[in-house]
Amino acid sequence: MEYNELITRAQQASVDTPGTDVILTGMRRTLRRRQQRHSLLLSLTLVALVGLSVALMQPAEERPLTLAERVSAQLAKPTSKTPPSLVGYRHSVRNHQIYTLI
Amino acid sequence: MTATTDIELMQQVAKGNEAALRELIDRYRERLYRIAYGLLSDHAAADDAVQETFIRLWTRARRFDPRHSVATWLYTICARRCYDELRHRRRHREAVEQMEQSVAKAGNIDGEQILVFLQQVVATLPTKQRVVYQLREIECLDAESTAEALRMTVDQVKANLWNARNTVREKLKQYGI
Numbered sequence: 126m127e128y129n130e131l132i133t134r135a136q137q138a139s140v141d142t143p144g145t146d147v148i149l150t151g152m153r154r155t156l157r158r159r160q161q162r163h164s165l166l167l168s169l170t171l172v173a174l175v176g177l178s179v180a181l182m183q184p185a186e187e188r189p190l191t192l193a194e195r196v197s198a199q200l201a202k203p204t205s206k207t208p209p210s211l212v213g214y215r216h217s218v219r220n221h222q223i224y225t226l227i
Numbered sequence: 228m229t230a231t232t233d234i235e236l237m238q239q240v241a242k243g244n245e246a247a248l249r250e251l252i253d254r255y256r257e258r259l260y261r262i263a264y265g266l267l268s269d270h271a272a273a274d275d276a277v278q279e280t281f282i283r284l285w286t287r288a289r290r291f292d293p294r295h296s297v298a299t300w301l302y303t304i305c306a307r308r309c310y311d312e313l314r315h316r317r318r319h320r321e322a323v324e325q326m327e328q329s330v331a332k333a334g335n336i337d338g339e340q341i342l343v344f345l346q347q348v349v350a351t352l353p354t355k356q357r358v359v360y361q362l363r364e365i366e367c368l369d370a371e372s373t374a375e376a377l378r379m380t381v382d383q384v385k386a387n388l389w390n391a392r393n394t395v396r397e398k399l400k401q402y403g404i
Contacts, residue, residue, distance in 0.1 A: 128396055131345060131404075135365055138342050142260040143274055145252045151278045152285065 233297035241288040252281055255298070258366070259305045265361045266309040268350050276312070280305040299368075303376035306362060310377060313354045341404060348398045349391075355379075356391035363388050 143151075190198070231239075231250070239247030259280055263273035283304050291300060349360055358377060362368040363384065368376070374384045 128399065131341060131399070132364060135342055135345055136367065140257070140261050140264055141270075142257045143277070145249055145256060148252055148256060148278055148281060149249065151274070152282050155278065155282060156285075 234293050237288055237291050237293070237297055240285065241291070248281070248285055251284065251297070255301050256281075258298075259301060262302060262305050262361060262366055263309055265346065265349070265365055266306070266358060267312060268346060272312065276305055276308045279308055296372075299372045299375070302362070302366070302368060302372065306358060306376045310354065310358050313357065344402070344404065345395070345399070348395050351398070352391050352394060356387045356394070359384055359387040360391035360395070364392070 231247075233251070233254070236247045236251050240251065256277060259277045260273055263276040264270065267273050267276065280301055284301065291297070349357055352360060355377070359373060359379075362373045362376065363370065370381050370384050373379075374381045377384070379387075
């Protein structure tokens with residue numbers, strides 16, 4: 126068989142195509158699933174944002190201090206009173222400041 | 228629905244008209260499916276590619292530029308999706324083995340088997356050549372539209388087609404077709 130003849134046959138060959146209704150049903154299902162996923166993600170983001178803003182609105186004395194606040198409070202104290210657990214952290218913070226300067 | 232141009236249908240789809248969408252699916256589903264199946268050689272993957280193309284049509288109809296052809300726009304979406312999928316698959320060796328098994332099983336390939344064999348030969352081509360070959364040689368898309376769809380230059384399309392044709396001819400000859 127000649128190449129050109131083969132290509133003509135390939136161009137005319139029929140394929141089993143899904144019907145329009147099948148495609149439409151599939152599209153609806155996919156779009157619905159994406160919409161649900163999108164709504165869920167949006168709800169989770171909103172809940173997280175509300176939780177964060179409520180936590181931040183509390184007065185500092187009523188809520189536990191954040192790690193950054195605890196560290197800065199410790200760093201403000203004289204070195205001798207720094208608890209051993211925070212010594213390494215304090216050093217790394219200082220090193221970081223030094224490296225940043227360099 | 229009365230005979231309407233593709234552009235008019237697109238304008239209706241942009242307004243959320245589902246009947247217009249149905250009409251466009253009717254017009255293009257077969258051709259898009261042929262492109263997708265020709266490239267992916269997998270019914271389920273071809274179904275997904277066609278469905279995704281029409282989802283894009285539905286969700287992005289407002290962005291469609293009426294100076295372009297709806298057909299080329301759809302082929303572009305479908306071809307790009309298949310092209311991306313093929314780049315992730317890397318089933319080249321599998322395709323070559325399938326082709327060789329097919330020859331061994333059939334002995335002398337004839338009739339409808341030739342078309343299946345041609346498809347298997349095309350599946351062994353490198354991804355770019357395969358997509359260009361399918362769009363230009365089988366679906367008769369013009370070089371400019373193929374280049375646009377695949378983000379290539381027209382010269383790259385021509386070079387890929389030339390290489391693909393040579394490889395296909397050589398393989399067909401090698402197996403006595």
